[in-house]
Amino acid sequence: MSNANPSPPEAAEDAVNKRYARLLSLRTKAVDGKGAWYWAHFDPILIRNPDTNLAKSVKLNRITASALPWTCEDDLRPLAMLEESVKKLKSPNSPPSHVLRKEQVDAAFDLLADWYYEVCGSVAFSSLEHPMFAAFLRQVGLPEVSKRELLCSRLDSKFEEARRASEARIRDAAFFQIASDGWNIIDRGSKSLVKFVVNLPNGTRVFQKAVYSNGGAVEEVLWETVGEICCDNAQRCVGIIADRYKGKALKRLELQNTWMVNLSCQIHGFCSLIKDFNRELPLFGSVAEIV
Numbered sequence: 001m002s003n004a005n006p007s008p009p010e011a012a013e014d015a016v017n018k019r020y021a022r023l024l025s026l027r028t029k030a031v032d033g034k035g036a037w038y039w040a041h042f043d044p045i046l047i048r049n050p051d052t053n054l055a056k057s058v059k060l061n062r063i064t065a066s067a068l069p070w071t072c073e074d075d076l077r078p079l080a081m082l083e084e085s086v087k088k089l090k091s092p093n094s095p096p097s098h099v100l101r102k103e104q105v106d107a108a109f110d111l112l113a114d115w116y117y118e119v120c121g122s123v124a125f126s127s128l129e130h131p132m133f134a135a136f137l138r139q140v141g142l143p144e145v146s147k148r149e150l151l152c153s154r155l156d157s158k159f160e161e162a163r164r165a166s167e168a169r170i171r172d173a174a175f176f177q178i179a180s181d182g183w184n185i186i187d188r189g190s191k192s193l194v195k196f197v198v199n200l201p202n203g204t205r206v207f208q209k210a211v212y213s214n215g216g217a218v219e220e221v222l223w224e225t226v227g228e229i230c231c232d233n234a235q236r237c238v239g240i241i242a243d244r245y246k247g248k249a250l251k252r253l254e255l256q257n258t259w260m261v262n263l264s265c266q267i268h269g270f271c272s273l274i275k276d277f278n279r280e281l282p283l284f285g286s287v288a289e290i291v
Helices: 008-029 073-090 102-119 125-129 131-139 147-172 218-230 244-256 266-280 282-290
Strands: 042-048 055-062 176-181 192-199 205-213 237-242
Touching: 008 042, 008 055, 102 147, 125 131, 125 147, 147 205, 176 218, 192 218, 205 218, 218 237, 218 244, 237 244
Parallel strands: 176 237
Antiparallel strands: 042 055, 176 192, 192 205
């Protein structure tokens, strides 16, 4: 009858043999798989106790470059770099391999601020406090980033820089057109954010401002915006574009300032035209259903 409870040495030997068998199986299966490059440089070996000849441990023996027909020492360097990276990842609290100078740290955080500015809020600021992000900073030799400094100092400076550049482009233009969007939402009974953009003669657009409005005094808001941009020369603004719902305000401003050509938004106008066709021309609706 076999012994149901093997002795500790026998149990240890059995575990070592099983581990050795698993490694051999992995090496065999990985010949043509994803791990082929790894197992081409390592060979599992079984270490035995010289006194008892029992299996003692299993090790991975690195195959030398001379033993590989199509490899050289340069082939092993990426593998060594991989091993070093794995060791660092297993020890996230280990000290960084190098310490950056202050100017390098400032340059890195400036790039981080540029990235946050470019993504326009699609990445939450709370990610700065994530433990894995802090571990990444330590690994590359950077200190923990100050959320207050990034928000109040670096991003504010980026905004001021962009604002000054926009104002300079508007000042350099001999004339321009102001486009506004968001008035149609106000007509549905809710307070909304109205955005103002300046269309320059070279075909580019520059964001100017965004204001909350409840739909009242539309004409005053539009003319106030013209004054803010034009200062003492209102004739630089050759026209205003707004949602068609504010056509009356646009018309009054056009009558008061004869050099202006104010227009309703073309997209809104086109949609209204389609609706009118569908309502007034039964044939139009029938053709649309067939198509």
